[in-house]
Each structure stands twice: as C-alpha cells, then as structure tokens.
Amino acid sequence: MTSGADGTLVRLHDAFGAPRYLWLTSSERAIAALPGLGANLALGGNAAWQLAAIHAGVPQILPATQEQFVPQMVNLELLGGVNFKKGCYPGQEIVARSQYLGKLKRRTALASIENAAARAGDEVFSTNDPDQPCGMVVNAAPNGLGGADALVEVKLGALEEDVRLGSAAGAVLRFAPLPYSLDALDL
Incomplete structure (x- = not known):
C-alpha cells in the first residue's frame, strides 16, 4: 500500500497472471487521470472486477x-x-x-x-x-x-x-x- 497526495494505491491478489491494484482517490482526480492510465493499465467495469477477484481466489461474502x-x-x-x-x-x-x-x-x-x-x-x-x-x-x-x-x-x-x-x-x-x-x- 502506498499513500500520497493523489490517494492510496493498494496491491491486490493477482488474477489472470497479472497484478491488480485498487486506487482510492477523489472522483475528480480519477476522471482527470483516466486518459493516461488507459495506455498502461487494463481498465474494467464491475463485471470484470468481479471476474478478476474470482480468478484471484478472493471470496466476497454477500x-x-x-x-x-x-x-x-x-x-x-x-x-x-x-x-x-x-x-x-x-x-x-x-x-x-x-x-x-x-x-x-x-x-x-x-x-x-x-x-x-x-x-x-x-x-x-x-x-x-x-x-x-x-x-x-x-x-x-x-x-x-x-x-x-x-x-x-x-x-x-x-x-x-x-x-x-x-x-x-x-x-x-x-x-x-x-x-x-x-x-x-x-x-
């Protein structure tokens, strides 16, 4: 986990042989950074997030x-x-x-x-x-x-x-x- 002025970055369990991260920041900062992030990271919606968590073997109790x-x-x-x-x-x-x-x-x-x-x-x-x-x-x-x-x-x-x-x-x-x-x- 790394914290700074831009928010907090948390390293999660890998999925599909690739590292996963959770970035905790303000919505304004995330929207501004989105164009630059897309070139280096695979961005996904909720369904992709859930599938990655499943393949990482991380359960979510519902x-x-x-x-x-x-x-x-x-x-x-x-x-x-x-x-x-x-x-x-x-x-x-x-x-x-x-x-x-x-x-x-x-x-x-x-x-x-x-x-x-x-x-x-x-x-x-x-x-x-x-x-x-x-x-x-x-x-x-x-x-x-x-x-x-x-x-x-x-x-x-x-x-x-x-x-x-x-x-x-x-x-x-x-x-x-x-x-x-x-x-x-x-x-």
Whole structure:
C-alpha cells in the first residue's frame, strides 16, 4: 500500500497472471487521470472486477452467503484474512478450533460452468450423492463464453467427482487451480 497526495494505491491478489491494484482517490482526480492510465493499465467495469477477484481466489461474502461459512471454508486464512493470534470476534472459538484441532473437510475452489448462470448461494450437487448438496457458490460472474466462473465452497471429496449446479442433473462444474495452494491439496 502506498499513500500520497493523489490517494492510496493498494496491491491486490493477482488474477489472470497479472497484478491488480485498487486506487482510492477523489472522483475528480480519477476522471482527470483516466486518459493516461488507459495506455498502461487494463481498465474494467464491475463485471470484470468481479471476474478478476474470482480468478484471484478472493471470496466476497454477500447477503445470500452470510453466516454460511467459517473463514477456512472460503480460504481466508490462506489469503491472510484471518489472524489467529490477536483479536476477539463472534465465533472465534469455532474458527480457532477448526484451525488448530480439526481437519477441514470443505474448501473453496475455482470452477467454470458452461452455458449457465450462477449466483452466490446456489447449491451444488455431486452425482455420487444427488440428494444432498456438496457445496455452495460463494461468488460467480459471467465469463464471456456463455457461462460463468465461480468460487465454490465444496466438500474436498467432491472435487474429484461429477459436480453440478442446482441439482445432480444441472450444469457441470469444471474445477481449475487457484493461484494459491490449498495446503497440500493439489486441484
């Protein structure tokens, strides 16, 4: 993070093999700088921002997914989003227990879904256990190919199975590697 008279520049997690930045400044300063920035940076709207965050593996908790996950299920400790040595917050005991005593059975993975739209809160199902959801869409954005890319919180065992959106007969999820490691798990 760098701060100065022109605002604050924050380095974010990479996406699509390129660095990402967030510039916090006044609207007047941003509008004045826009012509010069376009020559050196890829500028994008909200949909591009959401897609980049998904490919960076950075979850955003929305009303549809509020209170559905502990931080480890959406990989927040892998992103530096949880500090287990300081602070006090609701649910801290459960979160710490998961970190130090339990073996995690669920994680968030990157998935592409062909020919289908997905929304935060949509359930996903394995064809091996079609009656019970094996996970939930954390975030999703159109991918420009007629489908969606999503961060999906899912049972680790289901990553090797046929996972579908909405039901066991829904659109297929194709899992892809995140830009960071899920411990020793190799997607």
